Amino acid sequence: AQSVTQLDSQVPVFEEAPVELRCNYSSSVSVYLFWYVQYPNQGLQLLLKYLSGSTLVKGINGFEAEFNKSQTSFHLRKPSVHISDTAEYFCASNNNAGNMLTFGGGTRLMVKP
Amino acid sequence: ETGVTQSPTHLIKTRGQQVTLRCSSQSGHNTVSWYQQALGQGPQFIFQYYREEENGRGNFPPRFSGLQFPNYSSELNVNALELDDSALYLCASSLTSGSQETQYFGPGTRLLVL
Numbered sequence: 090a091q092s093v094t095q096l097d098s099q100v101p102v103f104e105e106a107p108v109e110l111r112c113n114y115s116s117s118v119s120v121y122l123f124w125y126v127q128y129p130n131q132g133l134q135l136l137l138k139y140l141s142g143s144t145l146v147k148g149i150n151g152f153e154a155e156f157n158k159s160q161t162s163f164h165l166r167k168p169s170v171h172i173s174d175t176a177e178y179f180c181a182s183n184n185n186a187g188n189m190l191t192f193g194g195g196t197r198l199m200v201k202p
Numbered sequence: 203e204t205g206v207t208q209s210p211t212h213l214i215k216t217r218g219q220q221v222t223l224r225c226s227s228q229s230g231h232n233t234v235s236w237y238q239q240a241l242g243q244g245p246q247f248i249f250q251y252y253r254e255e256e257n258g259r260g261n262f263p264p265r266f267s268g269l270q271f272p273n274y275s276s277e278l279n280v281n282a283l284e285l286d287d288s289a290l291y292l293c294a295s296s297l298t299s300g301s302q303e304t305q306y307f308g309p310g311t312r313l314l315v316l
Contacts, residue, residue: 125307
């Protein structure tokens with residue numbers, strides 16, 4: 090069974106500072122990885138996804154993530170955060186059958202002025 | 203804006219009652235998945251429907267059931283509600299069923315069971 094672990098439940102950071110949100114996955118088969126963002130009282134919005142090819146994936150709102158097979162990680166990064174980036178971020182993987190997203194527990198990014 | 207809508211936005215029920223939650227997928231999307239998100243946790247997969255047939259199920263009891271209709275709408279039904287069913291219920295539609303497909307989420311229905 091696949092699993093996704095987000096190592097930090099909360100990440101406080103000052104505005105314009107860089108941030109990294111960590112995600113580790115476990116899967117014995119090919120894995121497809123996603124990062125979603127959830128703003129308060131809203132559903133989930135896709136930030137980026139890794140399917141194959143280049144290990145560095147660029148997404149919306151200036152976010153990027155790097156797939157590292159040897160470390161089974163898919164960490165999310167942004168070089169300079171804004172107050173508006175304050176939200177809950179979820180890492181997820183999709184199984185080979187393609188019919189089930191497995192989510193991590195989420196990381197709350199809190200951007201302070 | 204994902205084009206996926208859900209109704210109602212909020213709902214309060216009492217233990218033992220039954221509830222139906224509704225979702226309208228993006229036009230052309232033949233796959234819909236439902237997730238339960240308890241407070242402070244990540245979403246948990248309930249089941250997926252592909253072309254009106256159940257296409258995978260998570261670790262949820264049979265009192266959680268669903269339907270998908272030809273008009274891109276779907277339902278999640280929960281019988282014999284329990285207090286632990288209180289959660290945000292999310293539906294997500296995708297163009298088709300496949301591990302590389304992006305799932306587009308609705309805003310969710312927040313269910314409170316008293």
